[in-house]
Amino acid sequence: MIALLKKWWHSLGVMEPKALVYKKFKDHRLFTANVFLFGAFLGVILWIWDYITDPVGAQETVLLRSFFLILLVEYLMVRRWKNPYILGWMALALVLLTLMDYLVILTHLEGGMVYGIAGFMFYMLLPPIAFQAFPLWLNILGIIIIAAFPQLFAEAGFVDGFQQANYAVLIWPAASIAILIQYFYARSYHHRYEMEKALEHLSYTDMLSGLYNRRYFMETFHNLLEHAKVSGSSLGLLIADIDRFKLINDRYGHPVGDEVIRSLSALLAREVGAAGIVARIGGEEFGILLPDTDMEASSKIAEQLRLATAQMRIDLQYEEPLAFTISIGMAVSDNKSDVAALFKKADQALYKAKQSGRNRVCST
Numbered sequence: 001m002i003a004l005l006k007k008w009w010h011s012l013g014v015m016e017p018k019a020l021v022y023k024k025f026k027d028h029r030l031f032t033a034n035v036f037l038f039g040a041f042l043g044v045i046l047w048i049w050d051y052i053t054d055p056v057g058a059q060e061t062v063l064l065r066s067f068f069l070i071l072l073v074e075y076l077m078v079r080r081w082k083n084p085y086i087l088g089w090m091a092l093a094l095v096l097l098t099l100m101d102y103l104v105i106l107t108h109l110e111g112g113m114v115y116g117i118a119g120f121m122f123y124m125l126l127p128p129i130a131f132q133a134f135p136l137w138l139n140i141l142g143i144i145i146i147a148a149f150p151q152l153f154a155e156a157g158f159v160d161g162f163q164q165a166n167y168a169v170l171i172w173p174a175a176s177i178a179i180l181i182q183y184f185y186a187r188s189y190h191h192r193y194e195m196e197k198a199l200e201h202l203s204y205t206d207m208l209s210g211l212y213n214r215r216y217f218m219e220t221f222h223n224l225l226e227h228a229k230v231s232g233s234s235l236g237l238l239i240a241d242i243d244r245f246k247l248i249n250d251r252y253g254h255p256v257g258d259e260v261i262r263s264l265s266a267l268l269a270r271e272v273g274a275a276g277i278v279a280r281i282g283g284e285e286f287g288i289l290l291p292d293t294d295m296e297a298s299s300k301i302a303e304q305l306r307l308a309t310a311q312m313r314i315d316l317q318y319e320e321p322l323a324f325t326i327s328i329g330m331a332v333s334d335n336k337s338d339v340a341a342l343f344k345k346a347d348q349a350l351y352k353a354k355q356s357g358r359n360r361v362c363s364t
Helices: 002-012 018-045 047-053 062-080 084-107 114-135 134-154 164-203 214-231 245-252 254-275 295-311 339-355
Strands: 237-244 275-281 283-293 326-332 360-362
Touching: 018 047, 018 062, 018 084, 018 114, 018 164, 047 062, 047 114, 084 114, 084 283, 114 134, 114 164, 134 164, 134 237, 214 237, 214 275, 214 283, 214 295, 214 339, 214 360, 237 254, 237 295, 237 339, 245 254, 254 275, 254 283, 254 295, 283 295, 295 326, 326 339, 339 360
Parallel strands: 326 360
Antiparallel strands: 237 283, 237 326, 275 283
């Protein structure tokens, strides 16, 4: 039953991807925190409503109203913690505690159950407004639980005079609207998230090769080098260049040159795999980052790429298949390396490989 429910929720888009949930939390966390801050003090200030409703009974609700300050716990946690799942459950629990407190407050006021029933609408506003930072499925579940909680609490005999019929007529249509608001907002956010991901991918992708572009490569280079310094590991850098690429373009034309770049890009991405980052950083020049890789391992990978390229053939319709080679310059970081210096070392090593005959791997 649970598996079928999850499958149905997935089909409706209620079960959002984890990456989306964390992105949504990052975007909404401050707003959500401030709503809980506002709710904490609003719950206390509404003692004025208690006094207007029943000045005598309001004397007994002062401490009960101060209990709303428990919402400050969620305010602090949302600002400090980064797990939207745990914080979402905590938010729901705290809201239910204040809802229970509100029910008790109404029992201390003469006619409170009659006049205070509209106050439950405030709780229907909380998930659509305050729970935006949390997963959609938790929001929907929260709305249903929050709506049903007073009825269950009254049915268990904990409060007297609860207006069951009036409450149901008022709350359940409001709960349905709240669920629809949450659902359509979440779907709209999901669409925007996918659009942003697509745009980000385009901004970091080289259109011809399908690899990362120089911008992404340099940003990642900086981040990985900083990580290597902190962790005490090494970062391997390879710069590969297609040998005599201008002659290929001049003899066979640019369409064949483009096919050479595409074929080499696919080979590099396949051979390096998850072990590193491959990018096209110039016309026929490629950069490869190898995290946690020392000189010996970097040299082995570079030689593997050189040999695989030399064995590859580009099919030409009316001529012999085209073979080509690459030269590779290699450098490995130490704890004093910076991006400019390490890149210069690899570039000098590439120049050395070119000058000493091409189709080889060199290091400084």
